[in-house]
Amino acid sequence: DARVTQTPRHKVTEMGQEVTMRCQPILGHNTVFWYRQTMMQGLELLAYFRNRAPLDDSGMPKDRFSAEMPDATLATLKIQPSEPRDSAVYFCASGLGGPSTFGSGTRLTVV
Amino acid sequence: DAKTTQPPSMDCAEGRAANLPCNHSTISGNEYVYWYRQIHSQGPQYIIHGLKNNETNEMASLIITEDRKSSTLILPHATLRDTAVYYCIVRVANSNSGYALNFGKGTSLLVTP
Numbered sequence: 001d002a003r004v005t006q007t008p009r010h011k012v013t014e015m016g017q018e019v020t021m022r023c024q025p026i027l028g029h030n031t032v033f034w035y036r037q038t039m040m041q042g043l044e045l046l047a048y049f050r051n052r053a054p055l056d057d058s059g060m061p062k063d064r065f066s067a068e069m070p071d072a073t074l075a076t077l078k079i080q081p082s083e084p085r086d087s088a089v090y091f092c093a094s095g096l097g098g099p100s101t102f103g104s105g106t107r108l109t110v111v
Numbered sequence: 112d113a114k115t116t117q118p119p120s121m122d123c124a125e126g127r128a129a130n131l132p133c134n135h136s137t138i139s140g141n142e143y144v145y146w147y148r149q150i151h152s153q154g155p156q157y158i159i160h161g162l163k164n165n166e167t168n169e170m171a172s173l174i175i176t177e178d179r180k181s182s183t184l185i186l187p188h189a190t191l192r193d194t195a196v197y198y199c200i201v202r203v204a205n206s207n208s209g210y211a212l213n214f215g216k217g218t219s220l221l222v223t224p
Contacts, residue, residue: 004154031210043155043198043214056211091154095210099145102154 002026004103006092012109018080021106023092024073032075033093033100034060034067043091049075082110115199120219123193129186131218133199136180142203144175145212146184148195155198155214158184189222196220 005024013019025032033048047057052069060067064083069075079086089107093100116134123129135144145160159166159173161182166173172185186193198217202210 033211035214042216045211045213048211093154097210099157099160100210100212101157104154 002101004092004094004101006090006103006106008106009104010107010109012111013082015083015110016081017110018078019082019086019108019110021077021090021092021108023075023077023094023103025075025092025094026101027073029094029096029101031095031097031100032069033095034075034077035091035093035102036088037091037105038088046077046090079108082108084110086110115201115215117197117199117215117218119216120221122221122223123186123189125191125222125224126188129189129193129220129222131184131186131197131199131220132181133184134181135199135201138179138201139203142201144173144179144182145200145202146171146173147198147200147212147214148193149198149217150192150195158197189220191222191224194220194222 007022031050034046035043036046037043046060047067048055049069066078087110089105091102091105093102143160143162146158147155149155159168159171161173175182196217196219198214200212
């Protein structure tokens with residue numbers, strides 16, 4: 001089965017450090033999503049791209065978060081500087097207009 | 112996108128059918144009903160979707176009422192591995208919406224031996 005691959009699976013970092021999460025979407029999928037999941041807020045949409053162009057990043061704190069797609073096989077989500085409240089599981093998903101396929105997530109802990 | 116309402120939790124005995132309801136009374140004519148589930152510590156997994164006709168696949172069946180204001184996801188023979196949070200999502204399926212999903216709180220299904 002085709003998969004969305006996310007790295008790293010787990011990341012522990014100190015407050016103030018830069019964090020980069022990576023996602024390899026399914027080959028051929030033209031839409032990539034970033035979601036964040038916490039106990040309090042559940043699953044929230046942060047941003048998404050179509051054909052590598054950002055379509056909506058209104059769910060993302062702009063001052064510290066940035067999302068890019070340097071090429072069709074890589075999407076990145078960067079947090080700089082990281083804060084304890086950013087601790088969450090970050091999911092990437094990709095799709096081609098129908099159901100999305102999710103990766104296994106990056107569990108981020110900021111101490 | 113229309114809002115959905117689901118019970119927060121349900122139990123089901125292993126081997127029995129699990130019927131998960133979802134209310135979406137404000138659904139529009141061009142909105143689809145999607146179901147995803149999330150098993151603990153994993154990413155959400157697509158199950159099934161439909162517009163107005165009932166749908167069935169290898170995982171589940173989706174029954175949508177004639178007025179489309181509610182639907183039921185049916186797992187015909189629940190197993191312990193079906194224990195998960197099930198999300199009912201209503202979404203416009205066109206390129207303008209970006210196909211993004213708005214997850215609510217879902218229904219936590221516990222399948223017991």
